Amino acid sequence: MANEDTICLRCRLRLLASASRSAAHPLFPRAHTQTRSLRSFAAVANTSQCRRFTTAPSRSIEAPEASKTTSDETLPPQAPTPSTEESVRAARRLHGDTLPKGYLSEEEYAVYERLYGPPIFTEEADLVEDEVELAADEVEGEEMQDQVWLREGEDGELEEVELYKQSDELADEALEEDYESIEGEFVEAETDFGDSAPELIKDYHQDIYEKTRLAEAEADQDAEDLEEGEEFMRAHPLTVAGRFATSPSTxxxxxxxxxxxxxxxxxxxxxxxxxxxxxxxxxxxxxxxxxxxxxxxxxxEQKTIPLxxxxxxxxxxxxxxxxxxxxxxxxxxxxxxxxxxxxxxxxxxxxxxxxxxxxxxxxxxxxxxxxxxxxxxxxxxxxxxxxxxxxxxxxxxxxxxxxxxxxxxxxxxxxxxxxxxxxxxxxxxxxxxxxHQAVKGQQRxxxxxxxxxxxxxxxxxxxxxxxxxxxxxxxxxxxxxxxxxxxxxxxxxxxxxxxxxxxxxxxxxxxxxxxxYENSLQDQLSETKNVPRFTKKETGMIVAPCTNHSTCPMYTIPGVSQGRKDFCYxxxxxxxxxxxxxxxxxxxxxxxxxxxxxxxxxxGRDQRKPKHDIFGKGFSQGDEATEAAFKGHEFVKDGESSDKEVADEPEIETNVNALSLPRLVVPAMKRRGHIILEVCTPSAKIERWTVPRSFSKQAFRDARKARWGDLWALGAKTRIAKTIRMGLPRNEQHKRPKRKMRSQTIEIGVNPSGNVIPDGMKLKKDGRLVKDRKNSKTGRKGRKMSEADFYED
Known part of the structure; x- marks a missing residue:
């Protein structure tokens, strides 16, 4: 403590924060005693076999008892045992440069002083908290003394504006750094445990799971509160109805x-x-x-689950x-x-x-x-x-x-x-x-x-x-x-x-x-099956993820394909x-x-029919539904609005079945000023729809929030077809089909005397054989060959 003036304020703040953790003050709840926050150390606080993992409060209680049983006589120095040195190292990892009074025994303190030097003793949490606040104020004053904000008052004079938000951020950053240091200490301590304490690792993961679950619940509650606020711009009802992910998404x-x-x-x-x-x-x-x-x-390699x-x-x-x-x-x-x-x-x-x-x-x-x-x-x-x-x-x-x-x-x-x-x-x-007709009393x-x-x-x-x-x-x-x-x-x-x-x-x-559908010819000719030529299909429909009943645009070629890049998942x-x-x-x-x-x-049910439609009016899929979805269902179309419609504000459309809308097959691609949505349309085509900012304020806002798998109802300004990369087809034995050999025509020239004209030679009208002097590989010309060169043999 004698060199306190030579330490910078930030280091002093870090040391004092570490001391506050040792004092177990409520200001730092993650260092509070008798909680799971100590993870590895608290798991074995009540065991007598692992004394080096005990928590600070338990050591502070055991220290006075040890001092009572210790004789006043000076004992000869003994070599530190491995457990003593490990206890000292654990105390160093837990408390850093500080150490509560009475935490270590005399033998352990001697080892501590030999390894790390004299520690900074802490006594009362209140004093440490005051010093932390004082140091934080000094840091805030030094960092903010050069920053002055002025504003013009009612009289036209400039007056200084005090900044409180930045000071709060500095304090929050300090606390976050302390928490990160604690987290690092625990991870380091757990790494040292290895296989010697599997229960500690189990408790560590259980604690992380519980805290993550609680944090997610709080975050979801905050999000719900934000959505209920007046300043929140609500999504379109059809956008909400077409959402795919669970709530919460995790x-x-x-x-x-x-x-x-x-x-x-x-x-x-x-x-x-x-x-x-x-x-x-x-x-x-x-x-x-x-x-x-x-x-x-x-x-x-793509493999299924073995079990x-x-x-x-x-x-x-x-x-x-x-x-x-x-x-x-x-x-x-x-x-x-x-x-x-x-x-x-x-x-x-x-x-x-x-x-x-x-x-x-x-x-x-x-x-x-x-x-x-x-x-x-x-x-x-x-x-x-x-x-x-x-x-x-x-x-x-x-x-x-x-x-x-x-x-x-x-x-x-x-x-x-x-x-x-x-x-x-x-x-x-x-x-x-x-x-099948069920027998009475034996229904399947x-x-x-x-x-x-x-x-x-x-x-x-x-x-x-x-x-x-x-x-x-x-x-x-x-x-x-x-x-x-x-x-x-x-x-x-x-x-x-x-x-x-x-x-x-x-x-x-x-x-x-x-x-x-038409049955196979083999079944029709079979005497035992007695199958007619045509069989009537049943009532039914695809609920998800497809919004069409045509051939899948990503599976136009049946079977296994090698090198497939685009698929629906x-x-x-x-x-x-x-x-x-x-x-x-x-x-x-x-x-x-x-x-x-x-x-x-x-x-047994088909929502495309009015009988089973959730709105009771039925709908159609195909090109008609795709064109309507591209134009958008943001507002009620002319002639369909109710009498309650206000003249200046068009009525918002809500009665559209989501099964007539295109679905996002990949996450939305957000660009500056526009959003690209890759969708599978009700007409069984993969297209890219572009929603710029100028198209619609509501549509652009919802497009930015659109997630993978959502059904899109607010239309787009432009659209283009997407080329599907389906790879090369393979047969059931995972072998490529044999390619058909292309027919090639080879011309063989014969001179008037019956000799075959060599490759690269030309036969002129006068019967002379001439070779092109231009080299097809290098493009250079060589020496012109005479006729004698061809008939030397």
Whole structure:
């Protein structure tokens, strides 16, 4: 302290802030005692075996007891033990240059002074706080003494303006620096722990997960408060109705119903073994063969998830690995697609499913993760229904009955701890024939919603995938059942989803221009099948993501393509649970963006007809819908407005079904003065729509806020067609088809004497052979050759 005047003010401020942390003053809540903020150190504060990790308050209590038992006699000096030196280093990392009085014993203090020199002792938190404020005021005064703002008063004289905002920012920056230093100390301390304290690392990730969840909740609440303010410019109603992402956009896995039960199951096994198995099964660091997708720049091979719930043989460690590494990503993608289906089908659809005992749902590929996501949606809808009706119902939401396809007994045992009122089946039921008539008392079970994540790619042959899709379709409720197919957001995953889409459109879902299909000649000639030439299609429609029922513009050539650059996929961000964060060994980023391709179809209902339209008037898709969307639905068109319309303000359009709008297939490209939206139109074309600032103030504002997957309703000024890069087609055996050899014509010249004219020679009219002196490679001319040179032989 004697050299205090020679230390700069900023260093003094940093030292005093460190001293304040040691004193555990409420000014620095992250250093408060008996909290999880100390992460690694607080986890073992009550253990006697790891004395070097004890917290400051506990050491301050133990020090007086140690002083009572110490003899007044001078003991001979002893060599410091490793535990003593480690305790000193831990105290240095925790408190920095400062040290509370009585924190270290005499032996430890001697080692501390030998290693780091005399510390700065702290005694009372109040004194430290006063010094911090004084130093901050001095720093503020020095930095602001050269900055003077003047303004003109009412009398025309200039008067000085005091700046308070900048001083507050300086104080905030100082606090942030202190927090960052604390964070660095904890990370360094945790790095030193290594494998000796796995529980400390577990507590660290759990603490990060909890704090991130709370921070996201506060941020979402602040955003809602901002939107409710008077100065907030609200989005157009059709823009809000066409939004794709969940709210909030970053998903938090349900802690009580998913994260905690899974963590309890995984705690029975060694985390080291789970991590090693996950890296081995799912392709190494980053787990590219799990529900996650590797970056295209890494150039990794496209592969499906090696573990499948339909596998009969799955060991305990494989089941734990599947729950830890695959289920979180599958939950996120399932939740995203379910929310989108709920938005497109409207409130009446899901309220109808919650009548009586609830819906029947089949999970055919996620091992139960999709069931958890579906029930979260049902509970949210149940809560909304009670709030809108003004009733406070104590009854639980009617979740219905769930069925999960799980052939492995090990995975079935673990999934049963997450789900209630759920049946587990080892394989899918047989397909129900189209003209099946149920026998009295033996009616086949059909499902209101079927979710099949990552169920088609593991099937190697294309005809197996078609049979699987047709079986799932037959198990749907013919009066509004919904089928959701999910695959990884890779070119091959998109091709599998697009192939299933083509199958459903060709043979099952009817459209105004296609109500029946022709059976194959082999089936028509078969005596056992007795199949007619034409078969009528069923009523149904594509719910998402397509807003057309034509051939997919990105899948015009069926089959596998090599080098595909453009394909339809989407992204969902979620917060990793602590056990998955530990598998990734990640300490700086605890969220993940999982990419997926999907298809949602409904059987038995078609919203294009007035009977099933949420607005009751029906709509059309195709070129007509595309032209209307390009012009924009910002205001009600002439002749359709109501009598309440004000003369100066046109009425805003709201009654437009979002399924007649184009969808953004990539994130919006923001440029200066204009926004470029790459959309898939209702006429089944990929186009780029440009929305400049001069087009519409509301449209430009909403275009800047548009997100990947949104449906766009406010039009554009210009549009151009996008060239799709679909790569080169390949056959089922992943081999390039043989190219046809081009026919080439080779001319052979013969002179009058019957000799063949050599290449590069010319035959003149007089019968002489002359070679062109110009070299075709270099362009230079050589020596003119005589006729004797050609007939020397």
């Amino acid at each position: 998903l938090h896995l349900p802690k009580e119903k998913f994260v905690d039960p899974t963590a309890a199951i995984l705690s029975q096994a060694s985390h080291k073994h789970i991590t090693q198995a996950a890296l081995k099964i799912f392709g190494g660091p980053g787990l590219p063969q799990s529900a996650s997708t590797a970056r295209a720049s890494e150039g990794k 499948d719930p339909s596998q009969e043989e799955m060991s305990s460690i494989q089941s734990n690995t599947y729950m830890a590494a695959v289920m979180p990503g599958v939950y996120a993608t399932s939740m995203s697609t379910i929310v989108e289906v709920r938005r497109r089908l409207g409130t009446a659809w899901i309220e109808g499913l919650m009548k009586e005992s609830g819906p029947l749902i089949l999970d055919a590929g996620s091992g139960g993760a999709a069931i958890v996501a579906w029930r979260e949606v049902l509970e949210a809808e149940w809560k909304r229904m009670n709030e809108s009706s003004g009733q406070v119902s104590q009854e639980p939401a009617p979740l219905g009955k769930a069925t999960v396809l799980t052939a492995s007994n090990a995975l079935k045992l673990r999934a049963s701890r997450l789900l209630e009122n759920t049946s587990f089946i080892p394989r899918l039921p047989d397909a129900i024939p189209h003209n 079970k059909v499902y209101d919603i079927i979710i099949a994540p990552h169920a088609l790619w593991p099937l190697r042959q294309e005809y197996h995938r078609k049979e699987h899709v047709q079986r799932l379709w037959s198990l749907l409720n013919p009066d509004g059942g919904v089928l959701i197919l999910l695959e990884k957001g890779l070119p091959r995953g998109f091709e599998i989803i697009a192939s299933a889409r083509s199958l459903l459109l060709d043979k099952h879902i009817a459209s105004p221009d296609s109500t029946e 989407f992204s969902q961000r979620y917060i990793r649970p602590p056990y998955l964060q530990r598998i990734h060994n990640a300490r700086d980023r605890n969220h993940e963006d999982v990419q997926y391709s999907y298809l949602a179809v409904q059987r």
